[in-house]
Amino acid sequence: MSEAPADLETADLDHETRVGGGDHEALRLWLRLLTCTNLIEASIRAALRRDFNVTLPRFDLMAQLYQHADGLKMGELSQRLMVTGGNVTGIADQLVRENLVVREADPADRRAWRLTLTAAGREAFAAMAARHEGWIAGLTGGLAPGERDQLYRLLGRLKTTVKEPA
Amino acid sequence: MSEAPADLETADLDHETRVGGGDHEALRLWLRLLTCTNLIEASIRAALRRDFNVTLPRFDLMAQLYQHADGLKMGELSQRLMVTGGNVTGIADQLVRENLVVREADPADRRAWRLTLTAAGREAFAAMAARHEGWIAGLTGGLAPGERDQLYRLLGRLKTTVKEPA
Numbered sequence: 558m559s560e561a562p563a564d565l566e567t568a569d570l571d572h573e574t575r576v577g578g579g580d581h582e583a584l585r586l587w588l589r590l591l592t593c594t595n596l597i598e599a600s601i602r603a604a605l606r607r608d609f610n611v612t613l614p615r616f617d618l619m620a621q622l623y624q625h626a627d628g629l630k631m632g633e634l635s636q637r638l639m640v641t642g643g644n645v646t647g648i649a650d651q652l653v654r655e656n657l658v659v660r661e662a663d664p665a666d667r668r669a670w671r672l673t674l675t676a677a678g679r680e681a682f683a684a685m686a687a688r689h690e691g692w693i694a695g696l697t698g699g700l701a702p703g704e705r706d707q708l709y710r711l712l713g714r715l716k717t718t719v720k721e722p723a
Numbered sequence: 724m725s726e727a728p729a730d731l732e733t734a735d736l737d738h739e740t741r742v743g744g745g746d747h748e749a750l751r752l753w754l755r756l757l758t759c760t761n762l763i764e765a766s767i768r769a770a771l772r773r774d775f776n777v778t779l780p781r782f783d784l785m786a787q788l789y790q791h792a793d794g795l796k797m798g799e800l801s802q803r804l805m806v807t808g809g810n811v812t813g814i815a816d817q818l819v820r821e822n823l824v825v826r827e828a829d830p831a832d833r834r835a836w837r838l839t840l841t842a843a844g845r846e847a848f849a850a851m852a853a854r855h856e857g858w859i860a861g862l863t864g865g866l867a868p869g870e871r872d873q874l875y876r877l878l879g880r881l882k883t884t885v886k887e888p889a
Contacts (some may be wrong), residue, residue: 718865
């Protein structure tokens with residue numbers, strides 16, 4: 558492969574490859590952030606599929622319910638997952654059919670549906686979550702603890718600034 | 724809103740809200756990275772729709788072609804955009820109908836299609852790209868230049884480590 562031009566080497570094809578010579582720091586930063594997220598997400602997506610035959614949106618939905626033992630309303634779930642209600646409904650239907658989730662009218666708001674993990678759902682998620690955390694630790698394990706702390710802190714600053722743009 | 728429990732305040736609902744007390748640093752780091760990416764992407768998606776009536780995948784595809792004046796094969800495009808061939812085909816079909824892209828048999832590989840932006844396509848993309856860069860600069864503008872450099876460098880380290888997990 559040493560004869561191939563750099564931009565034909567598959568391993569280096571990602572969003573960052575679209576940065577042109579004249580582009581500015583902010584754009585470079587964003588494309589690198591996007592690339593890191595996409596690489597980790599693709600790896601997790603493949604591992605969930607391989608080890609549990611589960612999609613990432615399904616894992617994310619169960620993760621939210623796991624953190625809320627009292628359940629969440631459909632609208633709250635959509636908001637937390639940053640996806641449309643339609644997607645949440647489809648995944649929820651499937652989880653209800655598999656007895657991993659129950660759907661009941663919300664006691665405080667009769668027009669709203671509230672989703673809760675069943676005992677079987679909590680158990681199934683806990684097994685996936687333990688493995689998931691191991692994957693993430695492996696993917697980020699090349700960073701020194703100090704680098705990881707610093708990155709975490711800077712991303713916290715970015716999150717704040719994105720929510721309150723200059 | 725000061726009476727509402729913290730987890731009902733809409734502005735704070737995101738992937739990070741699923742971090743439980745016992746979770747480890749690596750997982751927290753990943754969920755914060757994901758949250759930052761999702762927040763910026765949602766903002767850009769909304770702005771592209773509002774100002775240009777264009778979807779983000781379409782913008783991303785045109786961005787790749789803009790960087791490659793000689794065009795790209797369909798397979799190369801899919802790889803760079805980290806999406807399936809089907810998605811690329813649908814968007815490309817639309818761009819061809821609008822005379823923003825031409826699709827020709829690749830001279831070196833007759834079985835492959837090669838996509839190139841037309842002059843009108845290059846002009847349309849350049850207008851969007853200038854605006855896009857301004858949005859990104861605004862979204863990240865709350866970081867000091869030093870913080871931005873440091874974040875860029877640490878994300879470079881993360882990218883390397885994700886590609887060669889420990």
